[in-house]
Amino acid sequence: MSEETNLKEASDTLRDKVMYALKSVYDPEIPVDIYELGLIYEISVHPVNNVYILMTLTSPNCPAAESIPAEVEASIKKIEGVNDVNVEITFDPPYSQDMMSEAAKLELGFL
Template identity: 65%
Template sequence: MSEEIAVDSQELGEKIVTVLKTIYDPEIPVDIYELGLIYDVFVNEENEVKILMTLTSPNCPVAESLPAEVEEKVKSLDLVSDAEVEITFDPPWTQDLMSEEAKLELGLL
């Protein structure tokens, strides 16, 4: 009888967030997580990750490359079997979605 090591989903979630905090919006010196661009992160039993995120605007210059970068960096985690990014503009991003840390960094507080 073989024992499977259960992956702690909270631990995996924290690792995913850590990776997301290494990805920056090229126009704003704050990571995409603190900017509030990540709306949700789903992980299923097979450790496939789906990330629901937005961009600061539909005309964002990194609309093509940023989701691909997020996918690649999340896929690089050992415990992640696959990653997919879905872009949504509902609800549209506003500065209200930024963390206190991001607002402070940008002098908005």
């Protein structure tokens, strides 16, 4: 295997671990994890295992606006090998229920 292939596999594995960690974070008012809710717009793993998350909240006035991003950062930092975590909040595009996974819609009674 080439060095590039090994780096790609390591990155995919770390990305999978990040995704799994994100599924452990819940909006305190909704019984579905933030990944299934569709709040995660981007997961990037950069060289030296720096992780970048671009996410949104269910609304700009979300009462958990400070706690959710902090919990996201903390859950990713627990992953062995992660160097640095940058969580960025955006409201573009605005969140809508269409962003939820089928599982989330089912759990919340939208299907």
